[in-house]
Amino acid sequence: MKSIVTLAALAAMLPLAACNKSPSDKLADRVENAADTRADAMEANAEDLRNQAAQLDNRADKARKVGDSRSDAIEAADMNVAGMSQEQRDAIVANQAAAVR
Numbered sequence: 001m002k003s004i005v006t007l008a009a010l011a012a013m014l015p016l017a018a019c020n021k022s023p024s025d026k027l028a029d030r031v032e033n034a035a036d037t038r039a040d041a042m043e044a045n046a047e048d049l050r051n052q053a054a055q056l057d058n059r060a061d062k063a064r065k066v067g068d069s070r071s072d073a074i075e076a077a078d079m080n081v082a083g084m085s086q087e088q089r090d091a092i093v094a095n096q097a098a099a100v101r
Contacts, residue, residue, distance in 0.1 A: 067095075070092075070099040074092075077100045
């Protein structure tokens, strides 16, 4: 946000300052403004990535809790695992089948 305010202030001052600047100064200003714009975009992307990472962390925590709950339910039910096929066991592990009915 600070960068946007700074850019807005610079943009407002450019017409006044541009009148007395040399071509080198004008080019240098354009280079600096372009770099600021790219940096602002990178910072916005970084913020988005931080938000995505936080969401993934929350999903990972939820997945662990679900796994713990399912594990506890299986142990409490004392299931007849020996009577299950490997496919049935694999489906339970992959969270594609109910662990306890």
